[in-house]
Amino acid sequence: MGSIRKRNDTNMLFFDFQYRDQRCREYSLLVDTQANRKQMEKALARIESEIKLGTFDYGRFFPNSPMAVKFQIKKQNGSRITNKDHMPAELAETKPQTPILRDFANEWYHEGEISWKRSYRATIRLTLDKYLIPKFGDSEVSCITKGDILKFRSTLAKVLIGTKEGLSVNRRAIMTHFGG
Numbered sequence: 445m446g447s448i449r450k451r452n453d454t455n456m457l458f459f460d461f462q463y464r465d466q467r468c469r470e471y472s473l474l475v476d477t478q479a480n481r482k483q484m485e486k487a488l489a490r491i492e493s494e495i496k497l498g499t500f501d502y503g504r505f506f507p508n509s510p511m512a513v514k515f516q517i518k519k520q521n522g523s524r525i526t527n528k529d530h531m532p533a534e535l536a537e538t539k540p541q542t543p544i545l546r547d548f549a550n551e552w553y554h555e556g557e558i559s560w561k562r563s564y565r566a567t568i569r570l571t572l573d574k575y576l577i578p579k580f581g582d583s584e585v586s587c588i589t590k591g592d593i594l595k596f597r598s599t600l601a602k603v604l605i606g607t608k609e610g611l612s613v614n615r616r617a618i619m620t621h622f623g624g
Contacts, residue, residue: 446492448484450476457484463495463502464515470506497542499586545588546581575600 446461451471457480458471474480487505494500503512543551549572557565579596580588 446488448481448488457481459484459488459491461488461491461495463500468502468511470509470511497548497585499542542584542586544581545583545585546577548585549577549581 446459448457449460450457455476456472457474457476458469460467460469462468472480472484474484491500491505502509502515506512542548553568553572556568560568575596580592
């Protein structure tokens with residue numbers, strides 16, 4: 445987990461985090477104030493989230509950093525690329541840009557289950573296994589749009605469950621929480 449730190453000599457803030465098993469320190473021009481710390485903490489949370497999802501592009505966040513060059517991908521001809529959208533086909537096919545939903549959902553579940561009641565864990569697990577994973581399990585997370593989820597949720601609302609039509613309030617909350 446990264447942190448926001450202050451240089452003692454200049455009183456300026458900097459990011460201190462791990463990326464690809466390397467310690468990265470990126471300095472800002474922001475003086476150590478509560479507002480500046482809060483702004484940098486938001487940015488750090490986004491960086492860590494993208495690192496976890498596998499979508500972090502160092503050069504996009506820190507374009508003038510020498511570390512950005514270090515983390516670029518080399519093409520076969522020796523030139524460098526930074527944007528995954530322009531990745532050579534042979535690299536793009538070998539590894540998804542973001543995790544597939546099945547892996548992401550299972551990791552999300554295991555991270556959250558400690559804070560949930562047993563009955564809620566069972567409801568979430570059932571929702572994942574019965575609805576979300578069969579529909580979106582093999583899709584990359586970045587390829588699933590909010591529209592896809594809303595459309596899927598509306599089809600579930602029309603399914604008969606016993607004598608009642610549609611999802612229960614609990615299931616609707618889970619679908620909304622998970623991505624809708």
